[in-house]
Each structure stands twice: as structure tokens, then as C-alpha cells.
Amino acid sequence: MLQIVFVLIIYIPLVLLVGRYVYQVTMNQKTVFNSFFQKIENILYKITGVKQQEMTGKQYVIALLLSNACMIIVSYLILRLQKYVFLNPNQIENMEPTLAFNTVISFMTNTNLQHYSGESAMSYFAQMIVITFMMFTSAASGYAVCMAFCRRFIAKTDRIGNFYKDFTRIIVRILLPFSFVVALALVWQGVPQTLAQNQTITTLEGKSQDLALGPIASMESIKHLGTNGGGFNGANSSTPFENPTALTNVIEILSMMLLPGACVVAFGLMIAYRKQPHKHVVIGKQGAVLFTVMGALFLIGLTAIYISEKTGNPLITALGIDQSNGSMEGKEIRFGIEQSALFTEVTTAFTTGTINNMHDTLTPIGGMVPLFNMMLNVVFGGKGVGLMNMMMYVLLAIFLACLMIGRTPQFLGRKIEAKEMKFIALCILIHPFIILGFSALAVSVAGGVEGITNPGAHGLSQILYEYASSAANNGSGFEGLADNTTFWNVTTGLAMFFGRYTSIILQLAIATLIARKPEQPDSVGTLQTDTPLFGTFLFTIVLVVGALTFLPALTLGPIQEFLTIR
Amino acid sequence: MWQQLKVALLITIVWMGICGLAYPLITTGVAQIVFKNQANGSLIEEKGQVIGSALIGQTFEQDQYFQSRPSAIAYNIYEKNTENKEGVRSGSANYAPSNPELMKRIEQDVAQFLQQHPTVEKQQIPADLLTASGSGLDPHISLKAAKIQLDRLHETTGLSIDDLKKIIEQATDSRSLGIFGEEKMNVLKANQQIYRQLNS
Numbered sequence: 001m002l003q004i005v006f007v008l009i010i011y012i013p014l015v016l017l018v019g020r021y022v023y024q025v026t027m028n029q030k031t032v033f034n035s036f037f038q039k040i041e042n043i044l045y046k047i048t049g050v051k052q053q054e055m056t057g058k059q060y061v062i063a064l065l066l067s068n069a070c071m072i073i074v075s076y077l078i079l080r081l082q083k084y085v086f087l088n089p090n091q092i093e094n095m096e097p098t099l100a101f102n103t104v105i106s107f108m109t110n111t112n113l114q115h116y117s118g119e120s121a122m123s124y125f126a127q128m129i130v131i132t133f134m135m136f137t138s139a140a141s142g143y144a145v146c147m148a149f150c151r152r153f154i155a156k157t158d159r160i161g162n163f164y165k166d167f168t169r170i171i172v173r174i175l176l177p178f179s180f181v182v183a184l185a186l187v188w189q190g191v192p193q194t195l196a197q198n199q200t201i202t203t204l205e206g207k208s209q210d211l212a213l214g215p216i217a218s219m220e221s222i223k224h225l226g227t228n229g230g231g232f233n234g235a236n237s238s239t240p241f242e243n244p245t246a247l248t249n250v251i252e253i254l255s256m257m258l259l260p261g262a263c264v265v266a267f268g269l270m271i272a273y274r275k276q277p278h279k280h281v282v283i284g285k286q287g288a289v290l291f292t293v294m295g296a297l298f299l300i301g302l303t304a305i306y307i308s309e310k311t312g313n314p315l316i317t318a319l320g321i322d323q324s325n326g327s328m329e330g331k332e333i334r335f336g337i338e339q340s341a342l343f344t345e346v347t348t349a350f351t352t353g354t355i356n357n358m359h360d361t362l363t364p365i366g367g368m369v370p371l372f373n374m375m376l377n378v379v380f381g382g383k384g385v386g387l388m389n390m391m392m393y394v395l396l397a398i399f400l401a402c403l404m405i406g407r408t409p410q411f412l413g414r415k416i417e418a419k420e421m422k423f424i425a426l427c428i429l430i431h432p433f434i435i436l437g438f439s440a441l442a443v444s445v446a447g448g449v450e451g452i453t454n455p456g457a458h459g460l461s462q463i464l465y466e467y468a469s470s471a472a473n474n475g476s477g478f479e480g481l482a483d484n485t486t487f488w489n490v491t492t493g494l495a496m497f498f499g500r501y502t503s504i505i506l507q508l509a510i511a512t513l514i515a516r517k518p519e520q521p522d523s524v525g526t527l528q529t530d531t532p533l534f535g536t537f538l539f540t541i542v543l544v545v546g547a548l549t550f551l552p553a554l555t556l557g558p559i560q561e562f563l564t565i566r
Numbered sequence: 567m568w569q570q571l572k573v574a575l576l577i578t579i580v581w582m583g584i585c586g587l588a589y590p591l592i593t594t595g596v597a598q599i600v601f602k603n604q605a606n607g608s609l610i611e612e613k614g615q616v617i618g619s620a621l622i623g624q625t626f627e628q629d630q631y632f633q634s635r636p637s638a639i640a641y642n643i644y645e646k647n648t649e650n651k652e653g654v655r656s657g658s659a660n661y662a663p664s665n666p667e668l669m670k671r672i673e674q675d676v677a678q679f680l681q682q683h684p685t686v687e688k689q690q691i692p693a694d695l696l697t698a699s700g701s702g703l704d705p706h707i708s709l710k711a712a713k714i715q716l717d718r719l720h721e722t723t724g725l726s727i728d729d730l731k732k733i734i735e736q737a738t739d740s741r742s743l744g745i746f747g748e749e750k751m752n753v754l755k756a757n758q759q760i761y762r763q764l765n766s
Contacts, residue, residue, distance in 0.1 A: 003746050048576040066574040074578055120653050133586035164577060171581070176589060183593050184600070190621050193597035193605045198654055201609070201616045203624055203643060204631070204761050210642045210654040211619055213607050217597060218590040235656035238700030240621040241607070245739075246747020312693070313663040316672065322692045325708060329668065329697035330658050333635075333706035334739070336748035358700040360660040458662035480660030565664045 004302070004342050007250055011257055016282060018258055019265020025173050026147045026166075026266055037173050044172070050164040057512030060148050061505055063163035064141055068108055071137055075104045075130045088123035089197030095121065098489040105493045107134035109500035110142050110382055112223075112230030112353050112475035113466075113492060115484040119212040119233050124195060131230060132219045136179075139226030139383050140170040143259070145504050146384025149391070150267045152511035153412055154274045156519065174259070175226060182221035182255055189251075190244035193217040216241055224255035227382040229353030229475045237343070237356045238332055249339050249356060256352040260380040263387045264291050271412065285530035290390060293539045297379045301369045302345040308365040309337050315565050330361030341366070348373040351382035353475025360454070360462065360478040364565070367478070368558035371465050374472040376546045377431060382473055385500075388507045390542075392427050394529070395420070395510075397541045401534070402527055411529060413519040420513050427506045432549040434471040434495050439463050439553070447487030453480040457564065461557035466492060471499035610754065612761070618754050623705040629682075629722040630764065631757040632715055635694060636675060637702040658698045672696045685717045706750035709738065725763055733759040 024031045031037065045052065055063065078085070079100040083093055095103065099115055106113045107130070118127065144166035151160050187193050192213045199211045216232045220242055223229060229236075237243040237252060268287010272279075283291060309331075312323040326337035335343070335356055343356040348370035359370055373379050378390040395416055402409035409416040442448025442463045452459035462478040469476055470492040477483070483492070528534060597605040608620040618624055623634050625641050634641070638659040661668035675696050676688060692710040712734050720727050737756035741747045 006745055044580065048580050049573050050577075063570065063574070066570055067577050070571075070574040070578040074582070117655065117657075119656065128590045129582055129586035132590055133582050136585040136589075137581055164573065167577070171585070176585070179589070180593060184597065187593075187597040187601045187605050190604045190608050192607045193594050194607075195594060196606070199607065199609075199616070201618055202646075204612070204617055204757060205626060205628055206646070207643050208646050208648075209618060209622075209624060209644075211607055211622055212642075212654045212656070215590045215594055217605075218593040222585075233656045233701075235658070235701040235703075239656045240619075240623075240701065240703055240705055244608075244621045245742050247742035250742070250746050315663065315669055316693060316696075319669070319672065319676070320689050321672075321676070321696060322690060322710070325692060325694055325710075327663070327697075328694045328699075329661065329663070330700045331697075332699050332701065332704050333694055333708055333750045334704075334747050339747055356700070358658050358660055360662060361658065361700075363663050453660065454662035454665050456662075456664055458664055461662075478660070479657065480662070561662070561664050 001338070003338050004306070007253060007342060011254060011261070014254065015258060015261040016265055019262040019283070020269065022174065022259070022262045023266040023269040025169055026151070027270070031173055040172055041168055044168055045165070048164070050162070050168070052162050052165050054159045055162050056159050057148070057152065057508050057515070060161065060163050061508050064145060064504070065501070067163075067167075068141060071134065072104050072108050075107070075134060076100055078130050079103060079126055082123045082126045085123065085125050087125035087128070087195065089195070090123070092121060092123045092126075098486050099484060102489040102493045104130070104134075105496050106475065107131060107228070107230060108138050109473050109496045110138040110226070110228060110385075111470060111473040111496045111500070112228045113470055113477065113496065114230055114475070115489055117234030118231060119198075124214055127219060127232060128215060132222060135219065135222045135226050135228040135230070136171055136175055139175060139222070139228060140167045142382060143170050143263070143384040145508065146263055146388055149388050149507055149511045150270055152515035153414075154270050155515055158512050158515040160515075175222060178225050179218070179221040182225060182251060183217040185251055186217045186220050186248055189248045190240075191217040191220055191248065192241055212241065220252070221255065223354060224252045224352060225259060227256055227260060227350055227352040229347065231354065237354045238358065243356055246334055246339055249335055249343060252354070253343055253346050256350050256354070257346055257380070259383050260350045260386055261291070263384050264294065264380070267387060274412075289530050289532070289535040289538070290387075290394070293535050293542070294378070294380050294390065296539060297376070297542065298345065298349050301349060301373055301379070302342065305345055305362075305366045305369045306337065306341040308363045309341050311363070313363055313565070327363050327366070330358030332357065344370055345373070347476060348474060349379035351377065351386060351472055351474045353469065355476050358479060359465070359476055360480045364558045364562035367461065368554060370476070371461065371468055371558065372546070372550070372554065374468040374474050375432070375435065375550045376542060377472040378542060385473065385503070389503070392424050392507070393542050393545070394538060395424050396428065396545075397534070397538045398527060398529060400541065401537055405527070407525055407527055410520060410526065413522065414514045414517045415520065420510050423506050423510045423513075427503055427510070428545065430502055431471055431499065434499055435464065435467045436553060438467045438491050438495050442467070442491065445487070447485065451482045451485065451488055453482060457557055457560035461561065464553055464557055467495050470495035473500050610758065612758060617758065620752065620755065621705055622703050624754055626753070626757055630719065631760060632707070632712060632719070632751075632753050633695070634753045635704050635707060636671070636696070636698045637704075638698055639702040641703055656701050656703055658700050658702055683715065683718050686714055690714060705752050705754060706739070707753055709734070709749055709751055712751040712756070719760070723760060723764060725760070729763070
């Protein structure tokens with residue numbers, strides 16, 4: 001328990017500090033090393049031909065979609081042709097079309113669902129120029145959209161911010177420097193960073209062992225900082241070369257918690273400084289409410305996983321074996337239950353999708369929590385996007401509360417009207433629609449059912465998990481699922497694509513509508529959204545909507561499995 | 567529109583160069599200079615020969631060595647000169663807790679373990695020796711799992727229990743910063759000590 005508490009205690013000051021930095025980057029303010037960063041950015045603007053004019057919401061979305069489309073096409077070509085390019089010391093073949101389609105969508109949408117195994121399907125060149133590159137750009141895209149979204153809530157115009165400028169500033173000022181430092185810390189602890197080919201060594205018993213090397217550390221750092229989650233190796237951060245010690249485990253955990261939390265802090269600061277620009281604020285009342293609600297959901301999930309995994313697999317206990325260390329199937333000794341439980345909760349709450357233990361082997365309740373986190377998709381969530389999803393629930397909660405007490409629903413002085421509510425409802429409904437719709441399809445066709453590798457209720461959990469992970473752009477998996485088939489590559493590719501872009505487009509549309517509205521002065525009758533009471537109400541709304549939508553599916557999957565082996 | 571497309575394309579190419587080439591290559595350069603050993607896989611040598619990595623586990627089948635945890639990929643170890651080897655992998659069999667295959671595997675392993683360790687009772691076997699790690703490459707076993715093999719090793723190596731305990735101690739990795747993670751024994755490092763004692 002102690003080491004979990006310790007990590008969370010380190011996190012709080014860190015996230016407040018970085019949140020302020022993110023706020024400065026978002027609001028185009030001066031940051032540390034300002035003139036240095038500014039020079040680099042100016043050079044980049046010149047080369048890429050970016051004119052820094054302000055964009056409307058619509059222009060912003062178009063710029064995002066165009067640039068992402070370009071990245072998808074170029075990367076797809078590289079994966080299909082990687083065999084012929086340099087930096088391929090392990091002689092990896094070209095990637096098959098449906099797998100390449102799935103992979104580029106997966107990395108561009110910040111999902112990092114992997115239907116391939118890195119050590120055998122990717123050349124070093126592809127690992128760097130496609131995977132590492134997309135880890136930066138998908139994170140920067142998501143975060144840029146979040147900036148645009150947040151700014152519109154406090155601005156008086158819809159013409160604000162430039163996608164390419166935001167994108168550039170995020171990578172130059174946040175992602176690149178942070179990644180470089182974290183990468184070196186990881187190498188210090190033992191993560192390889194080399195262009196040499198895999199080694200074959202002779203063991204003490206005279207047999208051969210293959211060691212998979214590569215430029216791992218440079219990918220490992222952005223994988224977590226950008227809440228990407230795609231592993232260099234098949235077994236992701238459970239492989240010792242990606243995550244060699246408990247210390248790297250803590251570094252990786254904090255890396256993925258850092259920026260999604262910082263977004264919430266930055267948004268809190270935006271709201272607080274809007275009215276009182278000169279007062280000193282730590283996070284702001286509204287920010288504190290959002291952060292607390294997310295934090296509470298996070299802690300409940302964490303506790304459930306920890307208890308369930310610590311108790312162990314009842315079937316193994318029944319066999320009469322010493323299971324005092326907890327359920328160790330699929331887990332690493334150096335992490336034990338505590339570091340594994342924390343990692344699992346963080347990777348699904350903050351939608352990173354990296355894993356340090358096999359989620360498929362988690363005990364039923366221990367596996368249900370990550371599944372539920374992704375179904376909610378608002379417990380901090382992936383970079384930026386989680387905050388936007390939470391804002392959908394905030395607006396919904398305001399609307400419902402105002403209906404109950406008979407007031408005009410408004411947030412930060414802007415009325416929430418019929419058109420916005422339609423978009424919000426659509427936005428909240430798309431997520432379950434993708435997960436449950438595709439799951440229903442998968443269980444009814446042979447191509448889907450063939451992927452199942454665990455019998456009984458757990459088979460359904462495997463399917464639900466795969467689509468929840470895709471739609472939430474998480475990317476972890478119940479990895480037993482035999483998913484490198486045309487059916488799974490195509491359907492999860494679509495789930496990731498729509499999960500990402502439909503929400504982003506709808507959410508920016510909502511922000512645009514809000515930004516165009518005149519600001520109403522607060523009156524005595526206005527619903528206060530920065531109080532503990534509203535926080536509690538929001539928490540309840542999130543759980544009720546989430547539970548109502550997904551409870552039937554969860555009952556047939558993990559809950560049934562829990563009851564079977566109890 | 568054409569103007570926008572041009573910017574999008576330029577953004578793609580320029581950032582590919584920076585994030586996809588410059589960043590990993592610079593990191594590689596710095597890492598190779600500052601942390602040469604770690605950057606190349608923390609390899610362990612014995613008499614000038616590389617025998618493995620301090621971070622990657624191995625299976626040991628011979629009687630005089632500590633056993634590792636089960637692995638779905640056999641730790642990427644194979645007989646020399648094998649033609650159809652599977653290629654380098656990582657991962658587990660992904661057995662759900664309710665999967666009958668899991669129990670089958672554990673029961674088989676229990677029977678084998680009890681046969682190899684006649685002084686051990688079933689209730690004493692720590693579960694980590696019977697469960698596969700997530701990566702299939704776990705270099706560690708718990709201290710309990712190491713100590714339970716002592717009687718067998720005493721028998722097969724002829725080393726005294728005290729010497730063997732010393733070996734466990736030497737190969738024990740403590741918690742990071744004294745707090746994070748668990749206490750555990752590195753199997754390869756322990757077996758390297760045994761190898762030295764037997765071949766000295």
C-alpha cells in the first residue's frame with residue numbers, strides 16, 4: 001500500500017507545476033527558455049509555411065484532419081515498404097495491408113492497439129519514423145484540440161488559436177524536452193537504446209538465447225508522456241527491456257499521469273484567471289471540482305484492482321498452493337501486486353494502453369475495472385481528450401440539474417441550448433454505440449468468434465475489452481485474443497477511427513457554438529458549478545450513465561466469471 | 567485548399583525528420599556515450615563470453631541450477647543450430663483465471679516440482695514459481711521461491727546450505743530506493759555464482 005500512496009503523493013505537486021506550464025503554453029505566454037524555444041519555432045514555421053493566423057473552429061478541425069490524413073498515408077506507405085529501406089538489421093518483411101491499415105489508424109488516433117509484435121514485424125526504421133513519430137504527432141494533435149476546446153469556453157470569439165502553431169508549440173516546448181530527459185533516465189536504469197541488431201548469446205547450459213534490442217528508450221518515454229501506449233516489444237512494458245526496474249515503473253506511471261492531469265489544472269487556471277488575472281491561483285475552484293471527481297473515480301478503481309489481485313485466483317488457492325503474494329499469473333516479480341495494480345489502473349484511467357502485466361490474466365474484478373475505465377473514458381483520459389469527454393458530462397449534469405431546479409442551464413455565463421444538448425447527447429452515445437455495436441457484430445459472425453481464446457464468460461470479456469480499448473483510443477488488450485485477422489484489423493480500425501474523430505469534431509462544434517454566444521452575467525439564481533455539491537452530482541451522473549449503459553454487458557462478462565470461480 | 571494541403575504535407579515530412587529520426591538518433595548517441603552498458607542491453611559476461619543479460623530471464627533445466635518461472639515462450643531459448651526456431655518473442659499464454667488450461671498447467675508443474683524437491687510440501691510452494699510472467703522473460707523469482715529450492719541444490723551441487731544462502735543474498739535485488747517494487751532474486755546472477763563455484 002505504502003508505495004502506491006508514495007507515488008500519488010509525488011504526483012500532486014508535479015501535476016500542479018506542469019499544469020501551470022501547460023497553461024502558459026496554451027495561452028501563448030512566455031515559458032522558461034522562451035527565447036530558445038521561440039527561435040526553434042520560428043524556423044519551423046518558416047520551413048513548413050505555417051502562417052500564424054487565428055482559425056475558426058471549423059478551420060481548426062480541417063487543419064487537424066488534413067495533417068493527420070497526410071501522416072496516415074505516408075506512414076502506411078512506409079510500413080508496406082519497410083523491407084527495402086535502411087535501418088532494418090533484423091531483416092523484417094513488409095507489413096500486410098489490413099495490418100498496416102490497422103496499425104497506422106491505431107497510432108494516428110493515439111490508440112496504439114497492436115495486432116503485431118514489434119520485435120518480429122517492425123524494422124528499426126519503421127519503429128522510429130512511423131511509430132515514434134506518430135506518438136509525438138497524435139499526442140500533439142489531441143492536445144491541440146483540447147486547447148482549442150478549452151479556449152473557446154473562456155473566449156468571446158470563435159476565431160482563436162492556430163492548429164499548426166499549437167501543434168508545434170506542444171512538441172517543441174513539452175513533448176520533445178520531456179521525452180529526452182525521461183528517455184535518458186530509462187537508459188540509466190537499463191532500457192536499451194541502440195541501432196545494433198538483436199543479439200544471440202550462449203547460455204551457461206550451452207543453449208542459444210535471442211535478445212531483442214533496438215532504439216527502445218526513445219520510444220518508451222514518448223509512449224508514456226503522450227499517453228500512447230504502444231510497446232516496442234509484444235509484451236509491452238512487462239518486458240524487462242522496456243521496464244527493467246520498479247523505479248522505471250514509477251517513472252512510466254508518473255509520465256502517463258502527468259499531462260492528462262495537467263490539462264485539467266490548465267483548464268482550471270484558464271477559468272480562474274479569466275475573471276481575476278492577477279490573483280494567485282493553484283488550480284481554481286472549478287478545476288478542483290473536476291480534478292476531485294476524476295480522482296475519486298480513479299481511487300475507487302485502484303482499490304478494487306488492488307484488493308482483487310492481492311486476494312489471488314480462488315482456483316489456485318483451492319489447489320492448496322501458497323498464494324500469499326497475490327495472483328502472479330501474467331505479472332512480473334519485480335513489480336509485485338502493488339506496482340502492477342497501480343500501473344493497470346493508471347494505464348486505463350489515463351487511457352495510455354501500455355501494460356506491465358497481462359490484463360487477460362487479471363482476476364475477474366481486477367480485469368473489469370480497466371474495462372470499465374475505458375467504457376467511462378473520463379477518468380482523466382488520454383491527453384486532452386479525457387477532459388473534453390468529462391466536459392460533456394459536466395454540461396449534461398448542468399442541464400439535468402437545471403431541469404430539476406427550474407433554471408436556465410448555463411456554464412461560465414454561456415447558455416446551453418437545444419442544439420448543444422443534441423450534440424452532447426450524440427457525443428456521449430457514440431462511445432457505447434461503437435463498443436456494444438461492434439461487440440454484438442463480433443459475437444454473431446464467425447470471423448469474430450474465432451478470435452476468442454479463453455472459454456466461458458471470459459471470451460465475451462475479451463471482445464468487449466478489444467472494442468472498449470479501440471473506441472476509447474486506449475490500446476491495451478486482453479491480449480489472448482487472436483486479433484491479427486482481416487475481421488479484427490478492419491473492425492477495430494474503424495472503431496478507433498470513429499471513436500477518435502467523431503468525438504473530436506462534435507466536441508469542437510459544441511465549443512464553437514458556446515464561443516459564439518453572448519455572455520450572461522451571473523445572477524443569484526445561476527447554478528454554481530464549482531461547489532462540492534455539483535462535484536457529487538457530476539460524479540453520480542457519470543456513474544449512472546456509465547453503469548446503465550454497460551452493466552448488462554459487464555454482467556455477462558467479468559461479473560459472471562467472478563461468480564463462476566468464486 | 568492546395569495551400570493547406572501543402573502545409574499538411576510539409577508538417578508531416580518535417581516532423582518525421584525531427585521526431586522520427588533526429589530525436590531517436592540523438593538519444594541513441596547520448597545514451598551510447600553516457601550509459602554504454604545499459605544502452606546495449608546490460609550484458610553479463612563469464613570468461614569473456616556473453617552468457618545473457620542481467621535484465622532478461624532464462625530457463626535452467628540442469629539440476630544444479632535455480633529454476634525460473636514458467637514461460638510461454640521458453641525465454642527465447644532454443645537448442646543451438648535449430649532450423650525452425652520461432653523468432654524472438656515476448657508475452658504469455660494469456661490464460662484467464664477461469665481457463666481450465668491454466669489449472670492443468672499448474673497441476674503438472676506442481677507434480678514435477680514435488681518430484682524434484684522431495685523435501686517440499688505442496689502448501690509451501692510459492693505461487694510465483696507456478697505462474698508465468700507477463701513478458702515470459704522475468705529474470706527474477708521471489709526469495710521464498712529461491713529458498714525452497716535450497717535442499718535440492720545442496721544435494722545436486724554439493725555446496726553447503728550456507729554457501730547457497732550467500733549466493734541468494736548476493737543475487738538479491740532490493741527494492742528501488744528502498745520503497746518501490748519487491749525484494750527478489752535474479753536467477754541468472756545466482757546461477758552464474760553456482761557455475762563459478764562448481765568450475766573453480
